[in-house]
Amino acid sequence: MTHTKTTILSLPEEEFVNPGTRACAGCALGTAYRVALKAMGRNTILVVPPSCLTVLQGLYPIAATKLPSLNVTFASTAAAATGLTSALKALGKTDINVVAWAGDGGTSDIGLQALSGAAERGDNFLFICYDNEGYMNTGVQRSGTTPQGAITSNTPLKGKLQQKKDVPSIMAAHGISYVATCSAAYPLDLYDKVRKAMTLPGVKYINIHIPCPPGWGFDTRYAVKVGKLAVETGLYELYEVENSVSRLSGASRKLIDKRALVPVSEYFRAQSRFKLMREAQIGEIQKQIDARWVRYFESPEDNGES
Amino acid sequence: MHIIESGNVAAALGVKLSRAQVIAAYPITPQTPLTEKLSEFIESGEMEAQYVPVESEHSAMAVCIASSSAGARAFTATSANGLLYMHEQIQWAAGARLPIVMCVVNRGVGAPWTIWNDHQDSISQRDTGWIQYYVNDHQQIIDGVIKAFMLAEEVMIPVMLCYDGYLLSHTYMPFEVPEASAVDAFLPPYKPAYALDPENPANLNTVTMPDVRLDAKGRLAHGYMEIRYLLQEDLIRTIDVMARIDESFRKHFGRGGSPYYETYQCEDAEFIAVSLGSLSYHLRDVVDMLRADGFKVGVMSVHLYRPFPAEAIADALAGSTGIVVFEKALSYGYQGALCSDIKSALYHKGVDGSRMPFVHNYILGLGGREIRTTDLCEAFRKSCTEGAAPTDELRWLGLKI
Ligand SMILES: Cc1ncc(C[n+]2csc(CCOP(=O)(O)OP(=O)(O)O)c2C)c(N)n1
Ligand code: SF4
Numbered sequence: 001m002t003h004t005k006t007t008i009l010s011l012p013e014e015e016f017v018n019p020g021t022r023a024c025a026g027c028a029l030g031t032a033y034r035v036a037l038k039a040m041g042r043n044t045i046l047v048v049p050p051s052c053l054t055v056l057q058g059l060y061p062i063a064a065t066k067l068p069s070l071n072v073t074f075a076s077t078a079a080a081a082t083g084l085t086s087a088l089k090a091l092g093k094t095d096i097n098v099v100a101w102a103g104d105g106g107t108s109d110i111g112l113q114a115l116s117g118a119a120e121r122g123d124n125f126l127f128i129c130y131d132n133e134g135y136m137n138t139g140v141q142r143s144g145t146t147p148q149g150a151i152t153s154n155t156p157l158k159g160k161l162q163q164k165k166d167v168p169s170i171m172a173a174h175g176i177s178y179v180a181t182c183s184a185a186y187p188l189d190l191y192d193k194v195r196k197a198m199t200l201p202g203v204k205y206i207n208i209h210i211p212c213p214p215g216w217g218f219d220t221r222y223a224v225k226v227g228k229l230a231v232e233t234g235l236y237e238l239y240e241v242e243n244s245v246s247r248l249s250g251a252s253r254k255l256i257d258k259r260a261l262v263p264v265s266e267y268f269r270a271q272s273r274f275k276l277m278r279e280a281q282i283g284e285i286q287k288q289i290d291a292r293w294v295r296y297f298e299s300p301e302d303n304g305e306s
Numbered sequence: 307m308h309i310i311e312s313g314n315v316a317a318a319l320g321v322k323l324s325r326a327q328v329i330a331a332y333p334i335t336p337q338t339p340l341t342e343k344l345s346e347f348i349e350s351g352e353m354e355a356q357y358v359p360v361e362s363e364h365s366a367m368a369v370c371i372a373s374s375s376a377g378a379r380a381f382t383a384t385s386a387n388g389l390l391y392m393h394e395q396i397q398w399a400a401g402a403r404l405p406i407v408m409c410v411v412n413r414g415v416g417a418p419w420t421i422w423n424d425h426q427d428s429i430s431q432r433d434t435g436w437i438q439y440y441v442n443d444h445q446q447i448i449d450g451v452i453k454a455f456m457l458a459e460e461v462m463i464p465v466m467l468c469y470d471g472y473l474l475s476h477t478y479m480p481f482e483v484p485e486a487s488a489v490d491a492f493l494p495p496y497k498p499a500y501a502l503d504p505e506n507p508a509n510l511n512t513v514t515m516p517d518v519r520l521d522a523k524g525r526l527a528h529g530y531m532e533i534r535y536l537l538q539e540d541l542i543r544t545i546d547v548m549a550r551i552d553e554s555f556r557k558h559f560g561r562g563g564s565p566y567y568e569t570y571q572c573e574d575a576e577f578i579a580v581s582l583g584s585l586s587y588h589l590r591d592v593v594d595m596l597r598a599d600g601f602k603v604g605v606m607s608v609h610l611y612r613p614f615p616a617e618a619i620a621d622a623l624a625g626s627t628g629i630v631v632f633e634k635a636l637s638y639g640y641q642g643a644l645c646s647d648i649k650s651a652l653y654h655k656g657v658d659g660s661r662m663p664f665v666h667n668y669i670l671g672l673g674g675r676e677i678r679t680t681d682l683c684e685a686f687r688k689s690c691t692e693g694a695a696p697t698d699e700l701r702w703l704g705l706k707i
Contacts, residue, residue: 054513061519061522063509068503073398076371
C-alpha cells in the first residue's frame with residue numbers, strides 16, 4: 001500500500017461524473033462524489049438509496065454517473081450491497097468493487113440495521129455515508145446525525161434538542177477493517193481514504209461531512225469554507241480507525257502540530273441553522289471541544305475516540 | 307429417485323436442482339426448515355451457492371433484488387410477518403422486473419400472533435405484480451420450484467410459490483426427485499438481457515418521470531406509466547407462457563397437465579367447490595361423500611392465482627349451477643379475495659343473458675382453526691340444497707362465537 005499522499009497534480013484525470021448534475025448550486029456532495037469515484041475507478045458498481053444523490057444521479061433515462069448504479073429502497077442499501085457481492089462471488093467476478101452511498105438518514109436511521117447486519121457478516125464492500133446532517137431530499141428534516149441546536153423543518157422553533165448520533169463509533173464497535181471520517185472540504189484526504197478502504201476486506205465505513213447551502217443556511221460560495229471551519233474548530237474530527245486503533249488524520253492531525261483551534265462560534269455563526277444557539281450553549285460546546293483536544297495535544301499518538 | 311420427506315425438504319431439493327446461486331435466509335416458522343436445509347446443502351458442498359444469513363426479511367429481498375440485478379439466480383423463502391416485512395421490497399422486485407423465486411410457506415398474520423396455517427400472508431401480497439402459484443402436495447412443491455425459475459426468467463417477473471404451513475411444510479409424503487441432469491436439460495442457466503456491469507454501465511430503477519422522455523441520444527424512453535403497463539402486459543402473457551412451460555415439463559418429467567387449476571369430478575358437476583392449496587385435496591373427500599349421497603359435485607383447485615387465468619376458470623365454471631368458494635383468507639371489509647376474483651371472471655359470461663351460477667363464500671381455517679371434514683361436507687351440502695342466496699353474505703365455518 002502506498003503512503004504517498006495524493007496531490008491535485010497526481011489526482012487521476014478520468015471523470016466518472018458527467019458535467020452538469022441536478023444537485024443544488026454550491027453542493028459539496030458533487031465534489032465528494034466526483035473525487036471518491038475517481039478513487040474507486042471504473043470497475044465499480046454503486047448502490048444508492050433515495051436521497052439527494054438519487055437526484056444528483058439524474059432522472060431516467062439520463063444518468064449523471066458513468067458507473068453502473070443500482071437504486072434501491074431506503075432501508076436496504078447495505079443489504080443490496082451484500083446481494084451484489086454475493087452475486088459477483090457466485091459469478092466469479094470478484095475483481096469488481098461494490099460501493100454503497102447513502103445519506104445520513106439512510107445510514108444512521110432507517111439503514112442502520114442492514115448496515116450493522118452486513119458489517120457483522122463481514123460482507124465485502126465500502127459503505128459511504130455522506131453526512132449533510134439531515135433529511136435534505138425531503139426538505140431538511142432532522143436526522144439522527146443532525147447536530148444539537150440546528151433548526152430543521154421539523155425542529156423549527158427550538159432547534160434539535162438531542163446530540164448528533166456517532167455512527168463512525170457504532171461502526172468501529174463492529175470491529176470492521178476500516179472506519180474513516182472525511183470532509184468534502186478536503187477532497188484529497190477523501191481520495192486517499194477511499195483508495196485505502198478499497199484495498200481492505202469486509203465492510204469498510206467512511207463518513208463524509210457534506211456542507212449543504214440550503215439546508216444549513218449559508219451562501220452557495222461557502223461550502224468549502226464551512227466544511228473547513230467544522231474541522232479547524234475541532235468540532236468535526238478527521239480520523240481513521242484501523243485494527244481498533246483510532247488516529248487523527250489529514251487536517252485534524254495537522255491541528256495537533258499547530259496546537260490552535262479556531263473558536264467554534266465561527267462555525268456556528270456562519271450558518272443560519274444555528275441562529276437560535278445562545279452564547280452559553282456555544283461556550284459549553286467549546287469547553288467539550290477543548291477538553292477533547294487538550295488530550296490530543298498532550299498525547300498525539302493516543303487519540304482514540306472518546 | 308423416490309423418497310419420503312417433508313414439504314420444506316421438497317422445496318429445498320427443488321432449489322438445489324434449479325442451481326440457485328444466491329440464497330438469502332431469515333428464520334420464521336414454518337419456513338425455517340427449508341432454508342436450514344439449504345444451508346446444510348451449501349456447507350456440505352452438495353450445492354454451490356452463496357448463502358446469506360441476513361438480519362431481516364427486508365434485507366433478504368434486498369439481497370435477492372441486488373444479486374438478481376447482477377445476473378445471479380436468487381431464491382428466498384418466508385412466511386407470514388416475514389412476508390409482510392418485505393412488502394416494500396416485493397413491490398420493488400416486481401417493478402424492477404427481476405426473476406426471483408420465493409417460497410411462501412403460508413401462515414396466518416398477526417395481530418394476535420398465530421403460527422398456524424391460513425393464506426392471509428400471500429393473499430395480502432396479491433396486487434404487488436408477482437406471479438402467485440399455489441400447490442397442493444410435495445410433488446407439486448419440488449416440481450413447482452423448478453418450473454417457477456423457468457417461468458420467472460422467461461417473463462422477467464418474480465414468482466411466489468405458495469404452500470401450506472405445517473399441512474405441507476412439516477408433513478412427510480412420498481415424491482419423486484428429478485435427476486439433476488434432467489433438470490439441467492429442462493432449465494438452462496440464467497442469462498439476463500442486462501446485468502449490472504462496469505463494462506456496460508446502467509443506472510437501474512432511477513427516478514422516472516410521469517411523462518416519456520428523450521435520452522441523451524434523442525431516443526424516446528418510457529415514463530413510469532409505460533413501465534408499469536408493460537408489467538401488466540407481461541403478466542397477462544404469463545398465462546400462456548405458464549401453459550407452455552407446464553407442457554415442456556410434462557414432456558421432460560411426465561408430470562403436469564394442469565397449469566392453471568386442477569379439477570376433481572368436475573366433468574358433470576352441478577356444484578363446484580373452489581379453493582387454494584391443500585384444502586382442495588381435503589375437499590376431494592367431501593366430494594366423494596356427497597357424490598355417494600347423489601349430489602353432482604366436484605372441486606377445483608386454483609394453482610395460478612396471479613396472473614389470474616380468468617377466461618380458463620370462467621369457462622370451467624360457467625356451466626355449473628353453483629360455486630362454493632372455501633377460503634383461508636379474507637379481504638377484510640368485503641369477502642374472500644378468490645371469491646371476488648371468480649365472480650369477476652364470470653361476469654362477462656353473464657352479459658349475454660346466460661344463466662349464471664350462484665356463488666357462495668365460506669371463510670374457514672383462519673389462524674389454523676381446525677377444518678373438520680364433516681363441517682365442510684355440511685356446508686357444501688347446504689349450498690347445494692339451498693341454491694342462490696338473496697344476499698352476498700359471507701359464511702364462516704368452524705366459528706365458535
Ligand atoms: C421507506 C421510505 N421512507 C421514506 C422515504 C422518503 N425519503 C426519501 S429521501 C428521504 C431523505 C433522505 O435523507 P438522507 O438519507 O439523509 O439523504 P439526503 O437527502 O439528506 O441526501 C426520505 C425521508 C422513502 N423514500 N422511503
Ligand atoms: S439539499 Fe444540500 S445536499 Fe442536497 S443537493 Fe442540495 S445542497 Fe446538496
